[in-house]
Amino acid sequence: MQVVGMTNEREVWIASNTEKFRLNELVIIEDEELNNPVGEVIETYALNPFIPGVDEKSSILVDQEVVASLSSLGYNLEEEMIYTAKVRILSELFYPISTGAKVRYPCFAEVEELLLKTSPDKGLALGVILGTEGLTASLPLPYRRVAPLYEKGEIKPQTGVPFIFDYRAMNNYPHIGVFGGSGSGKSFGLRVLIEELIKKRVPLLVFDPHYEMSFNEVFHPGLPDDFKETFADRCLILTVGDDTGVKFEALTPADLCNLLSAVSPITEAMENAVTSILERGDSFTTFNQRLNDLMSLLESPNDDDFKKSFMASCQNIDEKKREAYLNRLMALKKQVGQLSTLKSINWRLNRLERQGIFRDQGIRQIEEGLKAQKAVIVRGSIWMLKVYAAYVLRSLYGKRRVYRDALQKGERAEEKFPPFVVVTDEAHNFAPRGEQNVPSRREIREIAQEGRKYGVFLVLATQRPALLDDTVNAQLNTKIIFRTVRSHDLNVIREETDMGSEEIKRLPYLPSGTGFVSSPVFGRTIPIRVRAAKTSSPHQINPFDELETVDERDGEIMNIIKECLPVNASNLVDLIQRLEACGFILSQERIINYLDMMVERGEIKREENRIVGYIYRLA
Ligand SMILES: Nc1ncnc2c1ncn2[C@@H]1O[C@H](COP(=O)(O)OP(=O)(O)O)[C@@H](O)[C@H]1O
Ligand SMILES: [Mg+2]
Structure with missing residues (x-):
């Protein structure tokens, strides 16, 4: 050579x-x-x-x-x-x-400095560095078993030098971006990254719009015993609207405006109205009542009519109180402007309420989880999480700031609050580029720019880096880039990383789980293959399989149908009555659906009759 x-x-x-x-x-x-x-x-x-x-x-x-x-x-x-x-x-x-x-x-010793910035016990063992397969033999033992690989459904021993990310360096180079098209290995990579952070007991706040982040099942039976590990006791899974939400009583007018604008953007007039109407200590009920009374007042042809009917409607309340309340309404009427403004607030408010976002326990469980150095996984639809993330991030980032600032000034902080890492997939939804007003973007931007000072870091994954806010993008110091095909996204990657044109050319063809890490921590772009995961989330049913599987209820219905055969598709009255007697209320179309499904499964047969149409019989 x-x-x-x-x-x-x-x-x-x-x-x-x-x-x-x-x-x-x-x-x-x-x-x-x-x-x-x-x-x-x-x-x-x-x-x-x-x-x-x-x-x-x-x-x-x-x-x-x-x-x-x-x-x-x-x-x-x-x-x-x-x-x-x-x-x-x-x-x-x-x-x-x-x-x-x-x-x-x-041999390994000659290039160690270029490949390893820290040891597996101090850093995150995310995978292996591609091209180092030849160094496996000269690798010291502790480095040889930290990154087994997953290939075609099987676990393979680690080949090559492990890629170990020095997460402590995030103190200087904060924030990580994980980019790649659909199926490129983002979620898998994110899982491995989270596993490693959990092992290091870093408090994590994970927004999980795909309901795919749980860490309590072993990924594969073929994993080596000394590598196998699950993390159920270090995770806390919460669902927005069920286990976690927003405590209405604690909302400031600005918080409430943010929540409302997450449903749909709000106008300045609406903001002013909310600020006037919301009183300290309001519950959802008292606020909603005041809002609705005001709407009735604005709707009624004259104030006297309204007064009369109002005084008559709540006789059980002390008269003085009723009058004070009326006066308050009259004063508000002058401040809040149009009826349409209030109606707009009202439907947004009700949408939030219907989603169950107003919960008394608020974000207490999230706080407790972070303080216990757990991974708190918050699930919900993207829509819900967008609403919720803004609120949660502001509250928690605020707490952490207060605590850090107090420490800085040598004061005693009321409440100790730990540093934490925020992880989310579909990040372009939470911090989109462009004009529209998305409340979570403001929080994410702020953390992107200032979070380092307070020990709050971001891990943002997206399949569309080109749709991610520019300011946020520019602050993602470390980028892990998987297969990317779209030219818009490739352009952003070219501009925002130190990747050379040779690497960019390879991006559209990378196999799943293979990517490049571009990070100032390494000073050059490192090609990696992400290791096998330790855990997986419970098997997700493929939606098409789901269509084909028959559950218990379907089974019962089909049994009843079988008992009534033969039936004639143009006259299902008897069958309908029989099903209803057993508690199944089904339309004619649904029943024919079942019949056709049974024909497809070979359980019954369908004959065409010139006079009555289809007849279904036992096969
Ligand atoms: N590091 C990896 N090693 C082996 N296979 C992988 C790896 N990452 C991803 N895969 C395979 O690719 C599939 C898609 O990966 P996933 O992370 O779900 O993609 P994305 O989230 O980018 O859409 C996985 O189900 C897995 O089979
Ligand atoms: Mg995914």
């Missing part, structure tokens, strides 16, 4: 007539004057002698210089197969490498 062709201080070509070069592998170039620099293979070629007339003119891809130099160094292009590769030098050189210099493969 040796250097061929013209060189410069950044790139060289190397060639061999025996070794096939692999993408991303490291080589040492024996040029002592330059301290034997290390390079990474970034493009590989084979020159085939069986294609007649291999000479300067026929080589399209490989440099002309390389071909000329190959001949002069004694390679016989007419007779032997020659492998060549373009190599990027990883150290900074001030003059070019000499042509003809010998090239060899390193």
